[in-house]
Amino acid sequence: MPEEPHTEITPVPAPRDQRRMRRSDADKVRAAQFTIVMRGYDRAAVDAWREEIAQLVERLEEAQPRDAAVKRALDEVGQETAAILQRAHESADEIAARSRSQAEGRLQRAEQEAELTVREAEERVEQLEDDNRAMWEQRARLIEDMRQLADEVLNVADDALDRMEPPQDADVDEDPTAEAEDITERTTVEASAADIPVPPEEDGEPTDEQHQGAPGARAS
Secondary structure: OOOOOOOOOOOOOOOHHHHHHHHHHHHHHHHOOOOOOOOOOOHHHHHHHHHHHHHHHHHHHHHHHHHHHHHHHHHHHHHHHHHHHHHHHHHHHHHHHHHHHHHHHHHHHHHHHHHHHHHHHHHHHHHHHHHHHHHHHHHHHHHHHHHHHHHHHHHHHHHHHHHOOOOOOOOOOOOHHHHHHHHHHHHHHHHHHHOOOOOOOOOOOOOHHHHHHOHHHHHO
16 A cells, blocks of 8 residues: 655644544544454554554644744734834834933023023113213313313402512513413313322412411501
8 A cells, every 4th residue: 555645734723622522533543443354454553553544633623723822922922012112113202202302401501591681781882881970971071170170260369369469579571470370271281181189289279278378468
């Protein structure tokens, strides 16, 4: 009897009741009886083929639980992978949203600080301009006061000279009024150049008390 070709069979998961049926089918295959007739099949070949079929059924029955376990494991791995991917996606969205929020907050703070800096700089410039304007006004007032003081000193000097008699040994070519005017003009020019008030020279200019105590004043 020619040998039958062996065929590779891929096990397929089956329900629990079907696995029980296949276990009994393997026993049925081994216990199967055939009628002996003349010129029939070789009994040894039939028994060998029957044993091979029974072993194949047993291997299929044993492979089914392993395949089911593998399938369950693959399903669990797939579910866990999907959950991990979902969490990773949610984490990425959360990180992106938090990063955008932080960036917007930093940008807003930077804009506020920049506006505050500009406002403080503008206020500082206005204060400096006010100080500069006040300084120039004070300078103008000081110059005007110096001019008035110089005019008053010149008037006092003129009055004093009018009341004084020239000394006997004085040089007739000397003009006291011109000398007083020269001193007053020098004082005004120096005060304008320095932008500060300069008091008149006490030693070079006579005062009212000096004029009243002079001999010429008593003579008048």
